[in-house]
Amino acid sequence: MTENDRHGWHRLPKLSLTSRDLSKRMKRVENVTVRHAHKFIIKRWSSVRDVRQHIIIWIIAIGVLIAATGMQLMWFQRTYMDTTQATDGTYAEGVLGPLNTLDPLFASTSAEQSASDLLFSHLLQYDTSGHLNNDLARTVAINDTHTVYTVTIRPDAKWQDGMALTAKDVAFTVNLMKNPSVRSTITGWSDIKAVALDDTTVQFTLPAPYAAFEYALTFAIVPQHILGTVDPGSIRENSFGDSPIGSGPFTFRFTQTVDSSAGRKIVQLARNDTYYGGTPKLARFQLHVYESRDAIVRALALAEVNAAADLAPTDLSNVNLGHYVATSSPIASGVYALLNTKSQLLSDKTVRQALQVGTDTKAIRAALPIATPSLDLPFTNGQLTGDVPSAPAYNKDAAAKLLTDDGWVLDGTVRKKNGETLKLSVVTTKNSEFERVLEVLSGQWRQIGVSVDTQIVDPNDVTQDVFQNILVPRNYDVLLYQITIGADPDVFAYWHSSQTTQLNYSNYASSISDDALSSARSRLEPNLRNAKYITFAKQWLSDVPAIGLYQPTAQYVYSRNIQTYSAKDVLVSPVDRYSDVLNWSVGTRSVYKTP
Numbered sequence: 001m002t003e004n005d006r007h008g009w010h011r012l013p014k015l016s017l018t019s020r021d022l023s024k025r026m027k028r029v030e031n032v033t034v035r036h037a038h039k040f041i042i043k044r045w046s047s048v049r050d051v052r053q054h055i056i057i058w059i060i061a062i063g064v065l066i067a068a069t070g071m072q073l074m075w076f077q078r079t080y081m082d083t084t085q086a087t088d089g090t091y092a093e094g095v096l097g098p099l100n101t102l103d104p105l106f107a108s109t110s111a112e113q114s115a116s117d118l119l120f121s122h123l124l125q126y127d128t129s130g131h132l133n134n135d136l137a138r139t140v141a142i143n144d145t146h147t148v149y150t151v152t153i154r155p156d157a158k159w160q161d162g163m164a165l166t167a168k169d170v171a172f173t174v175n176l177m178k179n180p181s182v183r184s185t186i187t188g189w190s191d192i193k194a195v196a197l198d199d200t201t202v203q204f205t206l207p208a209p210y211a212a213f214e215y216a217l218t219f220a221i222v223p224q225h226i227l228g229t230v231d232p233g234s235i236r237e238n239s240f241g242d243s244p245i246g247s248g249p250f251t252f253r254f255t256q257t258v259d260s261s262a263g264r265k266i267v268q269l270a271r272n273d274t275y276y277g278g279t280p281k282l283a284r285f286q287l288h289v290y291e292s293r294d295a296i297v298r299a300l301a302l303a304e305v306n307a308a309a310d311l312a313p314t315d316l317s318n319v320n321l322g323h324y325v326a327t328s329s330p331i332a333s334g335v336y337a338l339l340n341t342k343s344q345l346l347s348d349k350t351v352r353q354a355l356q357v358g359t360d361t362k363a364i365r366a367a368l369p370i371a372t373p374s375l376d377l378p379f380t381n382g383q384l385t386g387d388v389p390s391a392p393a394y395n396k397d398a399a400a401k402l403l404t405d406d407g408w409v410l411d412g413t414v415r416k417k418n419g420e421t422l423k424l425s426v427v428t429t430k431n432s433e434f435e436r437v438l439e440v441l442s443g444q445w446r447q448i449g450v451s452v453d454t455q456i457v458d459p460n461d462v463t464q465d466v467f468q469n470i471l472v473p474r475n476y477d478v479l480l481y482q483i484t485i486g487a488d489p490d491v492f493a494y495w496h497s498s499q500t501t502q503l504n505y506s507n508y509a510s511s512i513s514d515d516a517l518s519s520a521r522s523r524l525e526p527n528l529r530n531a532k533y534i535t536f537a538k539q540w541l542s543d544v545p546a547i548g549l550y551q552p553t554a555q556y557v558y559s560r561n562i563q564t565y566s567a568k569d570v571l572v573s574p575v576d577r578y579s580d581v582l583n584w585s586v587g588t589r590s591v592y593k594t595p
Contacts, residue, residue: 089586090284091562094296094308097289098263098460101241102252104220105176105184110310111289113575115267118285119246120220123151123170128579130332130487130570132214135277136165136221146209146524151202151217157276159223160251167196172224174204181233186219209522211529212488221247249275249581250285265289281585291460293432300324300557306586307558309574312433313370319557327567328553331574332486334375335434337426337441337547338479342507345424346477350406352544357392358399358448359441365550367440368433373551377537380551383489384530389538391548399448408449415449423451427470428480430458437549438480471505479505482552487572489533492517495540508545512536562586 097111104116124140127133136157141150157165174194177184193205206213223245230238244252250269258264267287271280288305290296296308297318311319316326339346339355346352365372373381376391408415408422415422426442428434435456442452455476459466469475483494483503493499496517497509513536520532540546554574558564563585565577 087281087585088283089281089562090286091282091307091564091584091586092286092288092305094288094290094299094305094310096293096296096310097265097291099255099265099267099287099289101236102244102255102267103222103235103238103241105173105182105186105222106236106241107220108185110574111267111287114309114578115269115287116220117248117575117578118250118269118287118581119244119248119252120222121157121165121247122220123153123217124214125218126487126572126576126579128566128569130572130576132218132487136170137217140214140217146211147206149204149206149213149217150197151204153200153202154276155200157247158274159225159245159247160272160274161245162274163223163225164199165221165223165247166199167202168199169221169224170194170202171196172228173219173221176222176227176232176235177219179232182235188216209524211521211524212486212490215486215488223247247275248272249277249280262295263289263291264295278582280582282581306562307556307564309554309556309577311555311557312431313368313372313553313555314432314436316555316557317369323559324557325560327556327558328370329556329567329569329571330373330380330551331554332380332572333482333484333552334378334380335437335480335482335549335552337549338481338505339544339546340474340477340479340505340507341509341543341545342474343477345422348406349543350402351408351422354399354402354406354448355445355450356544356547357395357402358444358450359547359549360394360396360444361391361547361549362394363444364437364440367436368550370553370555372553375548375551376541377548378485378491378495378540378546379489379533379537380485383485384533384537386530387534389534389541391541396444396448403449410449413446413449414451421451422449423453424477425453425455426478426480427455427457427476429466430456430460434480434482441480441549474505474507480549481505484573489529490521492521495536495545506545508543510539510543512539513543 093114095111095114096109098109099111099115101107101112102115102119104120107113107116122135123137124132125135136153137151138154139152142148143150151170153165153167153170159165171194174189174192176182177186177189178192191207195203195205197203204213222240226245227235227238227240230240242255246252249272251272253268253270256266256268258266267289269285269287271283273279286305288299290299293311293315296311297315299305300308300319313328319326337355337359339352341347341352361374361376365374375381377384377389403415403422404410407417409417424445426438428438438454438456442454445452457464457466457470470479485491493503495504495506495508495513497504497514500507500509516532516536516539520529520536523529523532554571554577556565556577563583565580565584569577569579571577
């Protein structure tokens with residue numbers, strides 16, 4: 001092959017198409033397409049119609065075969081696959097503020113207490129059944145006189161900066177709570193001595209036996225290696241309150257201020273991978289702080305959070321329960337009409353008894369949007385056993401007769417005695433639930449001839465200063481209020497005459513009640529304590545320093561795709577929902593079953 005021939009392999013024949021040639025070729029293609037369509041489709045359509053039944057049967061058969069195959073695959077998948085909780089999610093929970101500190105020594109609001117429980121450890125904590133269980137503590141030993149408690153703690157506990165948590169931290173925390181210059185919100189430790197015997201043993205010495213002391217061992221522990229060099233009077237203002245180091249299941253990352261004027265903040269927490277109690281399933285926990293319950297309801301509507309606490313029963317009607325699940329759990333507290341026994345009108349025991357008989361607590365509970373447990377006594381239901389007394393039944397006519405016999409005669413719709421009108425000042429805090437109860441309660445008392453002047457105060461309004469202007473001076477005849485009772489029936493702080501300048505908001509004084517309360521808290525025998533508290537309950541019902549209205553509930557709302565605390569869990573307080581927080585999760589995932 002010559003050189004010229006070889007170059008010829010790479011030459012293509014030169015094509016020259018005119019518009020006329022292109023038109024002819026397109027026409028031929030069109031004619032061929034039409035002929036084939038007529039031959040293979042139109043001419044044979046009648047044949048297709050003849051066999052259409054067979055075609056339909058085959059299509060159905062193929063569909064059934066595909067469906068059966070899919071179902072078989074799904075069935076086989078279920079034999080080796082399972083659905084479980086997802087890990088590494090972010091849980092966003094709405095709570096009621098304000099949030100001014102993350103130091104547990106000064107926690108007072110729901111937001112501050114919630115953060116404290118997630119960030120810090122305790123010697124003892126409540127489990128999902130509402131009973132005390134070990135947290136940092138491994139053992140608690142009590143001496144023969146019941147005045148010395150020796151607690152051993154786990155040796156593997158660490159602060160989130162890697163330092164070891166020891167018994168010295170526990171004793172240090174107690175001494176801070178005792179120190180008046182610290183101004184801690186945790187009180188009642190002034191007469192108790194705490195000493196670290198070694199790194200894992202702390203000893204508490206009490207001035208006298210106190211049956212409920214173990215329930216006080218649920219306080220949060222703070223680090224001595226960080227706060228030990230800080231002047232006690234300056235701890236409240238120390239930077240530790242803004243960026244704390246704890247030892248709980250979650251660590252602090254940062255606080256995001258969303259709206260400073262509205263107190264809107266987000267506390268960002270991360271999983272503590274070195275937590276001695278185990279590794280949380282959640283990678284992140286966000287506490288969204290709101291200034292009001294209405295703001296929390298709006299946050300749910302806007303999906304800013306996937307769960308929320310601190311809602312009143314009346315708020316649930318504004319929550320989309322198609323998207324969220326709402327739970328309601330009784331807590332160890334009571335809502336009472338606290339009668340100021342030193343006020344001019346209520347110093348008369350007969351008037352107090354008339355109010356007691358003239359209060360229809362069943363109607364009050366019926367006015368609430370969810371089922372609410374009754375509460376007749378200064379104890380929660382189930383705390384006493386045996387010969388437990390109950391409040392007198394509601395009887396409007398009997399209440400009216402008590403007042404008439406006592407000289408309070410009807411003058412129109414209001415009762416008067418020696419020219420004085422039976423007029424009571426009833427105060428409560430701003431709360432949609434309490435406001436509804438106040439309306440029903442005042443209506444019942446007006447029916448028996450009592451003139452009622454109601455006042456609603458806002459605890460978040462600094463200009464009103466509820467504590468200094470209302471509670472301390474006892475500036476009311478009746479206070480509609482919720483008090484925390486706790487898991488143990490020791491209610492000394494609310495009803496003993498020595499506490500009339502503290503939490504005894506009724507100014508109640510009775511030698512019989514004082515003796516029963518003092519004796520019950522100093523004895524450890526369950527049967528003897530129960531008998532003492534029954535004696536007190538009977539005297540309390542007779543003297544009527546308060547009227548039990550109902551046992552409150554904690555409302556919790558959460559998205560349907562998250563795993564949170566169970567509605568079956570027993571809560572002593574709302575923050576005890578975190579007792580099983582290690583198992584909380586967001587979403588689900590498929591995993592292979594273990595053979």
